Amino acid sequence: MSESxxxxxIIVGVDLSEDCPTVIQRAAGIASACRAKLTLAYVLEPIAFAYGGDMPVDLSGVQEQQVHKANAELAQLAKTTNYPIQQQHVLVGQPAAELHYLAEQESADLIVVGSHGRKGFALLLGSTPNSVLHGATCDVLAVLVRKQTEES
Incomplete structure (x- = not known):
């Protein structure tokens, strides 16, 4: 007996790159077929992590500006699909951990992320889709997005 x-x-983890509309469209297609709620999420790494945690400078204002800018970009990305995006989240932290936490808090049953199909040494160094897959308590879909070459 097969189970439907x-x-x-569905939570779509985006990186605010030019590939995001492709990933969002794929997730919207699945959401439409399932009549699922669709949420966008972007995770901003804390400035302390990005620039080294030993700086004796208050960077909270810079972090707030980054969050504000990311919210604006996320709102623009939400317009790239006709499917209604019910929630948008800008989170600060480690991408995989924050997406796992959000999925649990929101009772999401699918996380969709974009992947550039890294192989070999680049994959060994780690990628967000790979990190999201490991430790997720729900399904994870990595949408393969390929960079266009100048010859294409």
């Missing part, structure tokens, strides 16, 4: 798979809440 239907998702109720």
């Amino acid at each position: 798979i239907s998702y109720r809440h």
Whole structure:
């Protein structure tokens, strides 16, 4: 007896790159087929992590500006699909951990992320889709996005 798979809440983890509309469209197609709730999430790494944690400078204002800018970019990305995006989150932390936490808090049953299909040494160094996959308590879909070459 086969069991039908239907998702109720899909979180799309985006990186604000030019590939995001492709990933969002793929997730929106799945959400439409399942009549699922669709949420966008972007995770901003804390400035202390990005620039080294030993700086004796208050960077909270810079972090707030980054969050504000990311919220504006996320709102623009939400317009790249006709499917209704019910929630948008800008989170600060480690991408995989924050997406796992958000998925648990929101009872999401699918996380969709973009992947550039890294192989070999680049994959060994780690990638967000790989990190999201490991430790997730729900399904994870990595949408393969390829960079266009100048010859294409």
